[in-house]
Amino acid sequence: MFDTHELGRRPGAMQRISRTVDAPRDLGIAGVIGVPEGEPVEIDLRLESVMEGVLVTGTARASAEGECVRCLESVELELDADFQEMFSYPDSDDRGRSKAAADDEAEDDEDMIPLEDGMFDLEPVLRDAVVLALPMQPVCREDCEGLCSECGTNLNDHPDHHHDAVDIRWAALQGLAGSLGTDEKDNMSDAASGVDEKQEK
Numbered sequence: 001m002f003d004t005h006e007l008g009r010r011p012g013a014m015q016r017i018s019r020t021v022d023a024p025r026d027l028g029i030a031g032v033i034g035v036p037e038g039e040p041v042e043i044d045l046r047l048e049s050v051m052e053g054v055l056v057t058g059t060a061r062a063s064a065e066g067e068c069v070r071c072l073e074s075v076e077l078e079l080d081a082d083f084q085e086m087f088s089y090p091d092s093d094d095r096g097r098s099k100a101a102a103d104d105e106a107e108d109d110e111d112m113i114p115l116e117d118g119m120f121d122l123e124p125v126l127r128d129a130v131v132l133a134l135p136m137q138p139v140c141r142e143d144c145e146g147l148c149s150e151c152g153t154n155l156n157d158h159p160d161h162h163h164d165a166v167d168i169r170w171a172a173l174q175g176l177a178g179s180l181g182t183d184e185k186d187n188m189s190d191a192a193s194g195v196d197e198k199q200e201k
Helices: 123-133 168-200
Strands: 014-022 027-029 033-035 040-050 053-067 074-088
Touching: 027 053, 027 123, 033 074, 053 123, 074 123
Parallel strands: none
Antiparallel strands: 014 040, 027 033, 033 053, 040 053, 053 074
């Protein structure tokens, strides 16, 4: 939780906050990449007081860990996630008037998160920012060759690795062709020997 009481409700007032917090659980893309729970997350914030509430602009920096989607090796990357969010005063609308008086005239902005006793929780905003900043398909390097689809060999370590491709649709015919080839050779040999015998006579 972050406190906005020092700003007061003076439009134009600004406050900067730098803090290191422990990463919450499941900060990232589940099963793909994320910031491990308890790892430090450096947060730099700028709080600006405006008529309707407090505008929070910030950056979160942390180290994310995951697996390469091609070769399944570990991936580590430095994360910079930028975010901006408006936290509204609970008793005023976007024109600074009482919400009770404005409800029948205009709809409130649903995108704003209300301040609670001058405090705001940054975790939901941080989660959204981190997910948007992380790659959906992390790779250990851009030219990663991945794994062999036949046997799982890491192609980065064995660039010349390959298998002789056999199309199972033709495998039976190849076997048949091989046996026919042998029979034909035998027949040709028999025919040739018969000709030789006739010539000798």
